[in-house]
Amino acid sequence: MKVIFAGTPEFAAVALRSLHEAGFEIPLVLTQPDRPAGRGLHLQPSAVKQFALSQGIEVLQPLSLRMDSKDPQRAAEAKAAHERLLATDYDVMVVAAYGLILPRATLDIKPCLNIHGSLLPRWRGAAPIHRAIEAGDDETGVTIMQMExxxxxxxxxxxxxxxxxxxxxxxxxxDSLAALGAKMIVQALRKMEQGTLEAVPQPEAGVTYAAKISKEEAALDFNLPALEVGLKIRAFNPFPGAHALVNGVVVKIWAAEAIEADSSFEPGQVLAADAQLGIVVACGAGSLRLTELQKPGGKRLPAAEFIKGFPLEGLRFA
Known part of the structure; x- marks a missing residue:
């Protein structure tokens, strides 16, 4: 089978690599335009583009695929991309975390399969992994679906x-779901080749939406129960990185665990900050033991190391 691949971040690059190693012919890759990154804000190619170029695969980077865009440049690029797809000999398009909407005109050319990091219909949308952890889900997974x-x-x-x-x-x-999705998309295409791939409609019950993550969400609110704050810390690691203000400094909190402790103290109050007890902070219900932190310009450190250079006793997180 000949596969056009559309994707952008590392999650997608893992799948592209798997398809390439499985021997599928990939005549064209679509990915988002290069973005400024790093301290110098130099334009950086996506993980998908880097792999595609390393294998000599043609890369297309339109700003949009919607030919009806009111932005003349986007509309022109979308039209050119559509014509390129029509001119390409392929059997199926595989999409993984592409970041652009595929319009009906694109979906109608050939079948489009999507690698989605959740158990659909739970967590449709942009940030299914973050939202599953934030919600305290016991399980998640990967769904290969046919796009509409x-x-x-x-x-x-x-x-x-x-x-x-x-x-x-x-x-x-x-990382776990990227590897799983990469394995599953190869299985799906093999089944498609054999004519044994069966489609099952999504159930109508249990639909939830995984909204895109904003940096503002990463500011922790210790008025919430300790369990909720702990889930947010896990959900926002590594991006955008949960943080709180203490003594006028924004400190990132990378890992923590909820504990049973006296919650009569003001939320955010540091109850302990020593090598023996660790860093314990009062929450709206229960308390949180912070286990990995980072100050601006510093390294991520275990709590015992962090407090050597940043005493917290008697302070309060806000």
Whole structure:
């Protein structure tokens, strides 16, 4: 089979690499335009583009695929991309975390399969891994689905479940699901080749939406119960990085665990900050033991190391 691939971040690059290694012919890759990154804000190619170029695969980077865009440049690029797709000999398009909407005109050319990091219909949308952890879900997984115009509403083709461990953060789960999705998309295309790939409509019950993550969400509110604050810390690791203000300094909190402790103290109050007890902070219900922190310009440190250079006793997180 000849496969056009559309994707942008590392999650997608893992799948592209798997398809390439499985021997599928990939005549064209679509990915988002290069973005400024790093301290110098130099333009950086996406992980998908880097892999594609390393293998000599043609890369297309339109700003949009919507030919009806009111922006003349976007409309022109979309039209050129559409014509390129029509001129390309391919059997199926595989999409993984592309970041652009595929309009009906694109979906109508050839079948489009999507690798989605959740157990659909739960967590349709942009940030399924973050939201599953934030919500305290016990499990998640990967769904291979056939794309249609609705947001992650298409029929399901393959699904596999993954347990969410009590200490899993988004980075850990991302890597697990990326590897699983890469394996599953190869299985799906093999079944398609054999004519044994079956589509099952998504159930109408249990639909939830995983809204895009904003940096503002990462500011912790210790008025919430300790369990909720702990889930947010795990969900926002590594991006955007949960943080709180203490003594006028924004401190990032990378790991923590909820504990049973006296919650009669003001939320955010540091109850302990020593090598023996660790860093314990009062919450709206229960308390939180912070286990990995980072001050501006510093390294991520275990709590015992962090307090050597940043005493917290008697202070309050806000």
């Amino acid at each position: 115009e609705g947001l992650d509403t298409g029929p399901m083709l393959l699904m596999e479940r993954v347990a969410i461990g009590p200490h899993d953060n988004t980075g850990m789960l991302h």
